[in-house]
Amino acid sequence: MSPRLRHLTTLEHLPRETIERLLDRAEALRDACAHGTRKLDVLAGRTVLNLFFEPSTRTRTSFELAARRLGADVVNFDIGFSSTSKGEELFDTLHTLEAMHLDAIIVRHKQSGTPDELVRHAMSGVSVINAGDGNRAHPTQGLLDALTIRQHRPDFENLTVVICGDIRHSRVARSDVHALATLGVKEVRLCGPEALLPATDEFAACPRYDDFDAAIRGADAVIMLRLQKERMASTELPDEAAYFSRYGLDQRRLKLAAKTCLVMHPGPINRGIEIAGEVADGAQSRILEQVGNGVFVRMAVLNEVLAR
Numbered sequence: 001m002s003p004r005l006r007h008l009t010t011l012e013h014l015p016r017e018t019i020e021r022l023l024d025r026a027e028a029l030r031d032a033c034a035h036g037t038r039k040l041d042v043l044a045g046r047t048v049l050n051l052f053f054e055p056s057t058r059t060r061t062s063f064e065l066a067a068r069r070l071g072a073d074v075v076n077f078d079i080g081f082s083s084t085s086k087g088e089e090l091f092d093t094l095h096t097l098e099a100m101h102l103d104a105i106i107v108r109h110k111q112s113g114t115p116d117e118l119v120r121h122a123m124s125g126v127s128v129i130n131a132g133d134g135n136r137a138h139p140t141q142g143l144l145d146a147l148t149i150r151q152h153r154p155d156f157e158n159l160t161v162v163i164c165g166d167i168r169h170s171r172v173a174r175s176d177v178h179a180l181a182t183l184g185v186k187e188v189r190l191c192g193p194e195a196l197l198p199a200t201d202e203f204a205a206c207p208r209y210d211d212f213d214a215a216i217r218g219a220d221a222v223i224m225l226r227l228q229k230e231r232m233a234s235t236e237l238p239d240e241a242a243y244f245s246r247y248g249l250d251q252r253r254l255k256l257a258a259k260t261c262l263v264m265h266p267g268p269i270n271r272g273i274e275i276a277g278e279v280a281d282g283a284q285s286r287i288l289e290q291v292g293n294g295v296f297v298r299m300a301v302l303n304e305v306l307a308r
């Protein structure tokens, strides 16, 4: 059996067995919840800190719910009101918080690599979980996307998945590719304007497209991404109407995909920019299912790193 994780900073290089164990556990938790179990006590007495240096709706709330549903106590560290806004160094903040006896830190930061820095500086016994660092990794999103696809299409070896949009700035896309490739998905196509695709040597095994009609043809799942303007220079900003006509997912384009194609998006969605409202709300949309799965995946990860 692959060793138990102490931290989760990226899905890159995680063994397939570990990823499958986390997905299986998330599924078991979802089944238990469907049968009425709302709260477990496996993490009773443990304390989890949400340390978010960037805005978040889904991720932060679902980590909090996940921790509480496992019986842990949760502290939300509000950066706007904290001493980091008075110039305190990240590691001083870390050690101050650690002195209050934490068991896990869930961190989101605009700087890629911050979670690994925290792993290096954290006191032994404190687990670090990455909730998104720069454009590098968002491992729990990668897991919940894989879980959502697996629920409908467990035959990964037959699947074609398209990721479309601002892949260059997307930590979600990176973790999705790591998860899907490790789990044996037949083909992951990357689609977007050249300026928003990753460097050609990153994900060399994934076919690249600048024509969305060609990319989506026959696809079994399509993951749409937001234009992450906060990570772009103003000169890179595409014209939104022109962008939608070339890279937006509307009903006409969706018809080019397989009939049962799953429509996914990590959120927040921008209607009329990367996805038409009627597609986001349509019968093939799995967007809210992704949100629901997020809680179970985060429960599985917390249980993995914290259970005694």
Ligand code: NCD
Pocket: 058, 059, 132, 138, 141, 171, 172, 225, 226, 228, 266, 267, 268
């Ligand atoms: C994503 C993120 O923050 O990386 N959102 C999320 O976690 N659900 C994607 C995004 O912000 O576009």
